[in-house]
Amino acid sequence: MNKMMSTDIKHHLTDEILMGYSAGTLPEAFNLMVATHVSLCDACRAQLAACDAVGGVLLDEHDIPNTQMQPDSFAATMAMIEQSAPITKTPAVKMPSVLPSPLQDYIGGDLSEIKWRPIGMGVKQAILPTSKQASARLLMIPAGAAMPDHGHHGLEMTMVLQGAFQDDDGYFARGDVDIADSDLEHTPMADIHEDCICLAVSDAPLRFKGILPRIMQSFIRI
Amino acid sequence: MSASSHNVLPRERSVNFQAAATRLVAVGSKRVTDVNKRNLWISHVHRIRDDADKAAFAELYAHFAPRVKGFLINSGADGSMAEECAQEVMATLWHKAHLFDPSRASVATWIFTIARNRKIDILRKQRRPEPEDLTWGPEEEPDQTDVLALQQETEILSKALTTLPAAQRELIEQAYFGDLSHSEIAKKTGLPLGTIKSRIRLALERLRQTMK
Numbered sequence: 001m002n003k004m005m006s007t008d009i010k011h012h013l014t015d016e017i018l019m020g021y022s023a024g025t026l027p028e029a030f031n032l033m034v035a036t037h038v039s040l041c042d043a044c045r046a047q048l049a050a051c052d053a054v055g056g057v058l059l060d061e062h063d064i065p066n067t068q069m070q071p072d073s074f075a076a077t078m079a080m081i082e083q084s085a086p087i088t089k090t091p092a093v094k095m096p097s098v099l100p101s102p103l104q105d106y107i108g109g110d111l112s113e114i115k116w117r118p119i120g121m122g123v124k125q126a127i128l129p130t131s132k133q134a135s136a137r138l139l140m141i142p143a144g145a146a147m148p149d150h151g152h153h154g155l156e157m158t159m160v161l162q163g164a165f166q167d168d169d170g171y172f173a174r175g176d177v178d179i180a181d182s183d184l185e186h187t188p189m190a191d192i193h194e195d196c197i198c199l200a201v202s203d204a205p206l207r208f209k210g211i212l213p214r215i216m217q218s219f220i221r222i
Numbered sequence: 223m224s225a226s227s228h229n230v231l232p233r234e235r236s237v238n239f240q241a242a243a244t245r246l247v248a249v250g251s252k253r254v255t256d257v258n259k260r261n262l263w264i265s266h267v268h269r270i271r272d273d274a275d276k277a278a279f280a281e282l283y284a285h286f287a288p289r290v291k292g293f294l295i296n297s298g299a300d301g302s303m304a305e306e307c308a309q310e311v312m313a314t315l316w317h318k319a320h321l322f323d324p325s326r327a328s329v330a331t332w333i334f335t336i337a338r339n340r341k342i343d344i345l346r347k348q349r350r351p352e353p354e355d356l357t358w359g360p361e362e363e364p365d366q367t368d369v370l371a372l373q374q375e376t377e378i379l380s381k382a383l384t385t386l387p388a389a390q391r392e393l394i395e396q397a398y399f400g401d402l403s404h405s406e407i408a409k410k411t412g413l414p415l416g417t418i419k420s421r422i423r424l425a426l427e428r429l430r431q432t433m434k
Contacts, residue, residue: 015426016404016419023398024297024338028348035351045353049326050379054429055338055398056331057380059289062399067292070305074283077309078276087317094354102351131348 009041011169011176015051017157018044022051027133029201032102033157033177036199039100040175098162098197103128106136111197116140123147134203141165141190141198154204156180158188163196165189256380260373263329271319279316282329287312290337297341297401307344311337325368328376341401382432390425393418 013034020026021034038045070076094101097110106128107113116124122142130136141147143163157179164173167188172178178188190196266282269275290311294304314336322332342350383391396407404422408415 015423019397019422019426020403022338023401024342024346025397025401025403028351031342031348032351035353038353045356048353050429052327052335053331053376053379054383054394055334056328057376057383058395058398059286059293059334059337060328060330061380061383062289062395067288067295067304069287069291069308073287073305073309074280077283077287077312080309080313081316084313084317087314087321089321101354105351106349131346 008173009043009175011172011178012041013037013044013047013157013177014179015047018048019051019054022048022055027203028130029128029134029136030157030203032106032128032130032136033159033199033201035102036100037159037175037177039102103138103161103199106130107138114138121145134201136199136201139196139198139200141188141196143190143195144192145190147188154202156200156202156204158198158200161197161199163194164191165196165198166191257373257377260328260330260376264324264369267315267319267322267324267329270316271322279312282315283312286315286330286333290333293334293337293399294341294345296399297345299341299345303344307340308337311340314340323364325364325372328372331376378432379429382429386425386428390421390428393421394425397422 017026017030017034021031026034034044034048038048095110097104099107099110104110107126114126116126116138119125122145124140126138128136128138138161139147139158141163147165157177158172159177160172160174162174164171165178165188166172167178169178169180172188263282263285266275266278269278270282287308291304291308294307295301299307311333315333318336322329327335339350342348383394386394393407396402396410397404400407400410402410404418405415407413408418411418
């Protein structure tokens, strides 16, 4: 067993999010959250497989009208097959890391490659490049420190990669996902034992309560 | 139909694949046929893997290519793009036949995920983050007990989906085949978002109960 694998995850992704991943209807940043969480969580991996199976049954039995293939379709496909090379699977050599491989793909390396930027009160962030419908960023909250007090317009999911944090919803350790919907105000506080690194995705910009953070918000894209 | 016969008459078989597929579903009661059909699809993928069997591929093609095309059209592709993508999905099936694991997914589920991935690549033009692979031992043939268990689960799931109340089933279908997020379904149907979410939750809960 990979020692970076969390076996005691208590806060999981919702069925709605897993189904969205399976159907291919989520924004990219949310897909990144799902891929990262499922890399660590066997329960959600199984649930995602079940959602895929629903898609499979629908594909198999669903009556979709007006979908005849072109008459030369099969021959064209055979020609395509003959021209293209067989697909081989290169076994991934996986070193234990704080960052599951989907995240490493977005960073272009491991922890040391993250380009952190300070956003005040010791908190640092790194924005990950995704499509604009939603945003993804890594956050580093110093041990014992608080994130700025903030509320949400849309849906925000925050998953712990290292350390832990506490907020009104409970205690969140590696692999746990904190899901915050609209109108919730919360102040996550990092556990004192270790700096806390999180992946946070959101389909709307956060808003901060204080004036200063709100001004800062326009500069730092938090 | 023997696995070796494809070398003799690949063209004729490919022309006749529609008829073969029709015969297939005309045999016996529907349920029995569904189970046999799923078994047959697995052996077809193995024939492609082992013998580059075009006849087996043609039968899979007749059943799945039009469905994949329909899925892509419902997702917003125009006819010619959907046609091309469906061909690419089926070509991927051929090339990845050696990676198919019937203890982890049915053939239909496997094809669905290939089509879904293609949709994200081509239509949504997004990068597509995927979970880490589980680290399995050295590559082995999957355990037949696991293959059988998965087939039984698929059968139960299929029945459960057909017995869902119409309102719940329609929402699930729209979520997968209308390419709509839950809030988009809310806009389209005029139902409140909360109702959509709770109906889908109920549907998944029912499916989960049936699977126990």
